[in-house]
Amino acid sequence: METNQAVRNVSLFKGLPEEQLDRLAEITVCKRYRKNELIFESDTPANGFYATLSGKVKIYRMSPSGKEQILHVFGPGESFAEVPVFEGSTFPVHAQTLEASELIFIPRMEFEKMISKDPDLAMKMMALLAGRLRILVNKIEELSLKEAPARVASYLLLLRSSHDAPTFRLELPKGQIAFYLGTIQETLSRILKRFIEDGLIEMNGKEITVLDPDGLQEVADEGR
16 A cells, blocks of 8 residues: 555544645555564564554553453554653553554654644644543453453444444454453353343354344443
């Protein structure tokens, strides 16, 4: 994909004037990654941030016991790793592709020069980071206040919303999804089976169809 078009596909930059998009394209680098390829490691210098054009990228960290904890999965049009870039620090997490992916890379120094001259772009970055903070707060609430079925229901509704379709695929192994939701794989499987029996969802391998979003929302709201 040409750099000019790639920049226009990033949600962070939507609504910017053509002149600003052209300037962004001048400092942007397109990169291709294989499936399961490491993009960056934690504690390495944050020399720029990324956006996904195609494919999926997981952001994760390793627990002291060596277990992988997935914090978020980014898909096409979404940017990531902005905060450490603005802090002038290191990446606090790892980033790795879940499938063959095409990304764009925006170098830190060049981007800082741009936003220092462009308050509109700086405000848009602040709005994005504020949205990320709300997502994190909501996730903490769900993990701490909700029972496991409510967490699973919330997760399925989030996937349905992000795909803008009732049918979607589980991109992560069940074990990783369970860990992400603060439970174990056996419990996750039992909950999904119950959702099927209750007519809330259908499953065909990794493909899930939400049949009753209102019913699933009721489960998600339980335990608040």
